[in-house]
Amino acid sequence: MDSAERMDVIVARLRAEGEVSVAALAELTGHSEMTIRRDLDHLADKGVLRRVHGGAVSLLPRGQEPPYAIRERMAVDAKKRIGRAVGELVSDGQAVLLDRGTTVVEAARVLAERHITVMPLSLQAAAVLSEGNTARLLMPGGEVRPGELAMTGPLTEASLAAVRFDTAVLSCCGLSLSDGVTAYDLADVAIKRAAMRSARQVVLVADSTKIGQVTMGHVGPVSDFDVLVTDTDASDDSVAEIRAAGVVVHRV
Amino acid sequence: MDSAERMDVIVARLRAEGEVSVAALAELTGHSEMTIRRDLDHLADKGVLRRVHGGAVSLLPRGQEPPYAIRERMAVDAKKRIGRAVGELVSDGQAVLLDRGTTVVEAARVLAERHITVMPLSLQAAAVLSEGNTARLLMPGGEVRPGELAMTGPLTEASLAAVRFDTAVLSCCGLSLSDGVTAYDLADVAIKRAAMRSARQVVLVADSTKIGQVTMGHVGPVSDFDVLVTDTDASDDSVAEIRAAGVVVHRV
């Protein structure tokens, strides 16, 4: 069992029990207690848990989005495929808006090698885009949320209002036909809505685990989006329904 | 001779001759041609040179600022000391503006552990600040210059106009009593001037190699700055003159 698997075990336990003990994890994973302590310290740095004597307690918020460090390791393959597919929806010379989120960062990796103008809504995506030297990079102003490194607030909304994009690539936390597209955070909803107003074509990226989910912040009905890119695990039924709402769906 | 020294040799040659050959560099450094090619490819990626058959030609602009990758390795110790000294000029709770540039990034490393509100004018500084989780991070909007990763343009100026800072930490390319503080780039000058208008206290950071230098863009007279942080290699005469202009000078 390597480091990544241990992290998964720890997070799973935290979700199930709300707390973990160093001794139990050491036995469960077959590693020394020292190693478990180092793992816990690492996760504490990322805001996933809080260390207590003998173990740790969960900081994973119920009804809120898990930290970036956790989401980054969920559905990794699907997100990479979705990212590549988004690359094919964008042609050189376009102005593109990239939402926050782990799926969009995968799209950013692809777009970083393209000759486009791009505005990312997170520092994570900005870092990826600035490594490839071909894209023209435009930053929105705004407050940066810790951990997520996503831009929010009125400054961000103002930046979006000032620019028009050919394509906006948006992420979401939940997607259902009855409740539409939803996000965890109301501030994030405001940004997404502003993004949609500024873009000619709106592409939604969502791995199949998000289909059928509903979270608190309502972004809009599914029909507000032009294209959905999801993965092959999405059920035929749900895809058919979304298509019936007038959305072009790519399953990759 | 390690990798860093080889880069210095290559850059020195490029400056002196305008071009270099793989064979000559291999002999000069005592390393294989393959290694030299890899070095040249690396520098080509950073925009320092352009590969040609048998060697490379310089892209180092005359009368312009050298690329970030080069400046990053000049006066490293002095910049670190200056960064620490800037940390002592900023107290918790302040709102701080950080200019672009390698010296300011060193200051950002120190300030990343502090409880302040901070707006960086480059993605380099933003990346450093977002690693420490204590500072509240505010991004200005704007275009990102490749390589430098500095924010410029009207969006950046507008962002600066919208906020007031307790302290602005500005860098420069040249600093002389007769010609004042100068930068290489006019767009950068506009940003610096906007920054000065938005800050109560303006701190200038400049390692001693910049004292006496004059470059194209005029930012303002030395007396426009409240504090100068430089290193101990700055001459007594120049420091005395700058102090006479009403600037508090820290030599570290």
Added chain:
DNA sequence: GCGAACGAACATCTTCTGTGTTTGAATTGA
């Protein structure tokens, strides 16, 4: 105050990175 947990320090092992060599393909200049 006692036992458990902690973390610093060191040793060991693994993985990564940088370097050199070889070899066949590409490029240059005559």
Added chain:
DNA sequence: TCAATTCAAACACAGAAGATGTTCGTTCGC
């Protein structure tokens, strides 16, 4: 077009960096 040079991919190797486990003195909670 040809010959010499240059290039870059592939492999081998060494040193650096990171991860892990053990020991031991300190700290913490009951």
